[in-house]
Amino acid sequence: MLNNKQSMENLKIQHAYLEAAIHEEEQHVWKNLIRIEELKKQKLLKKDTLLRMALQEKLMCK
Numbered sequence: 001m002l003n004n005k006q007s008m009e010n011l012k013i014q015h016a017y018l019e020a021a022i023h024e025e026e027q028h029v030w031k032n033l034i035r036i037e038e039l040k041k042q043k044l045l046k047k048d049t050l051l052r053m054a055l056q057e058k059l060m061c062k
Contacts, residue, residue, distance in 0.1 A: 004057060011050050018043040 022039045025032060 004053065008050060008053055011046050011053070015043060015046040015050065018046065 018039050022036060022043065025036050025039065
């Protein structure tokens, strides 16, 4: 259970890093739209994984 919590915290940190990277990339005068799209996909994958882990944890507690 502790390892799962650590994994979730790690994913949250990675998700926040990707959010910051997207924001930074969007601030440039010449936006790299391909890079922004890649970052958004990575961020969505992290969020999906987090939600899946949270649901599994909730189901295991029942």
